Each structure stands twice: as C-alpha cells, then as structure tokens.
Amino acid sequence: MRVNNGGVFILDGGEVSNNATVGTAVAVANGGGVRIEAGGMFDMRRGTIFGNSGLNGGGVFVTGTANPGIFRISNGTIYGDGILVDVDLRNTSRTPGSASLSNAGTSLRGTFANGDFTQLGVLTTTAETIEVEDGVLQ
Numbered sequence: 043m044r045v046n047n048g049g050v051f052i053l054d055g056g057e058v059s060n061n062a063t064v065g066t067a068v069a070v071a072n073g074g075g076v077r078i079e080a081g082g083m084f085d086m087r088r089g090t091i092f093g094n095s096g097l098n099g100g101g102v103f104v105t106g107t108a109n110p111g112i113f114r115i116s117n118g119t120i121y122g123d124g125i126l127v128d129v130d131l132r133n134t135s136r137t138p139g140s141a142s143l144s145n146a147g148t149s150l151r152g153t154f155a156n157g158d159f160t161q162l163g164v165l166t167t168t169a170e171t172i173e174v175e176d177g178v179l180q
Contacts, residue, residue, distance in 0.1 A: 045082035073103030080106030092121035101133035104147025153177035
C-alpha cells in the first residue's frame with residue numbers, strides 16, 4: 043500500500059499481510075506493508091500488519107523531507123523481529139525497521155475520538171513488535 047500527495051489510508055480492523063516490494067531501488071523497495079510518502083497519512087485504528095517484506099521498513103515505512111508522511115496508531119499490532127512466531131509471519135527487511143521505520147517521516151501513537159487524534163507518544167525506528175492498545179504502547 044502506497045500513500046502520498048494528500049492521500050489518507052485508514053485501517054480500522056483487518057490486516058495488511060503477505061506483501062513484498064520488488065527490486066532494490068530505494069524509491070520502490072521500502073515499505074513492504076505500507077509506505078507513507080510526502081503528504082500522505084496512515085491512521086491505524088485497529089488491525090494487524092504482518093508477513094510483509096521490503097528493503098527497509100518491512101511493515102511500515104514513513105518518508106518525506108519537505109512534507110513528511112505521517113503514521114498514527116491508536117490500536118493494533120505490527121509483528122516485528124521480537125515476537126516468537128513462525129518467521130513467515132514477521133515483517134522483514136534488510137535493515138532494522140521490520141515493524142516500523144521512519145526516514146524523515148513522523149510515527150505517532152495516541153487515541154482517536156470523534157475523528158480527532160490526540161498524541162500520547164512517538165514511535166522511533168524499531169525492529170521489535172509494536173502493539174498499541176488505547177494509545178498505550180504495550
């Protein structure tokens with residue numbers, strides 16, 4: 043899933059799974075599950091992201107320098123390297139960031155209420171599993 047130029051992707055349940063980027067060019071190889079580029083936004087309200095692969099940010103990759111992409115999560119799980127499950131279920135990448143990787147983008151956790159997002163914290167580059175319940179990182 044690629045989100046850019048004012049696009050918004052809302053995951054409110056369900057899953058993003060078993061996707062892979064093709065090639066090694068950075069412009070197309072990052073973000074196997076969801077890639078948020080300049081001007082794009084991904085709101086993860088519930089759901090699971092697993093089994094995706096990319097050069098960087100196998101699960102979620104956020105980029106954009108002039109107008110950074112934004113990833114906001116209030117509830118849900120992104121399977122990373124730290125979870126004890128079959129390796130095929132994990133998001134994978136060649137560098138750290140199999141769960142989430144920000145490259146000049148913004149990754150936030152918090153809560154949604156009546157369509158408004160309240161930030162409770164920031165997610166940094168991680169290769170571990172990200173699990174958020176009611177805006178709280180587990």
